[in-house]
Amino acid sequence: MTWISKLTTAFGLLLLADSCYSAYEHSVLQTHRAASLSSLTSHSGTAASLPIDITIETLVATFVICLGIVLGTSNLRPIQWRVWAGKIEREGEAGFANNSGEVEKDYVGNPFQLLENRPGFVDIRKQRKEFAEWVKGQD
Known part of the structure; x- marks a missing residue:
């Protein structure tokens, strides 16, 4: 692999790790919010989906990783x-x-x-x- 493909793949992995951490933090915050709301009221709330920025970051990270891997492959x-x-x-x-x-x-x-x-x-x-x-x- 050339240094460009290695750098691209590493950047994509960094983006993917950040999006995974952001999704984890979002789920933890939603759990705490649901727990605090359930103690105040007796009705159950609906589960919130991931914000669009985390979803877009995950998709972009996956694309960048794929691009880095493709750049590093030899000719067919x-x-x-x-x-x-x-x-x-x-x-x-x-x-x-x-x-x-x-x-x-x-x-x-x-x-x-x-x-x-x-x-x-x-x-x-x-x-x-x-x-x-x-x-x-x-x-």
């Missing part, structure tokens, strides 16, 4: 395997470096290397003929 890989393999062949390790400049753990190099370096088909008739000539040459 192509879905098609042939496109991904072409990128490996063109760019090599530089194309799979993360935000900090390190090569990703699952980078294995050219996926077509095994196919490009495999031996060709074996011609048994040719080998039999060469072996027969070799045996004749030994006598």
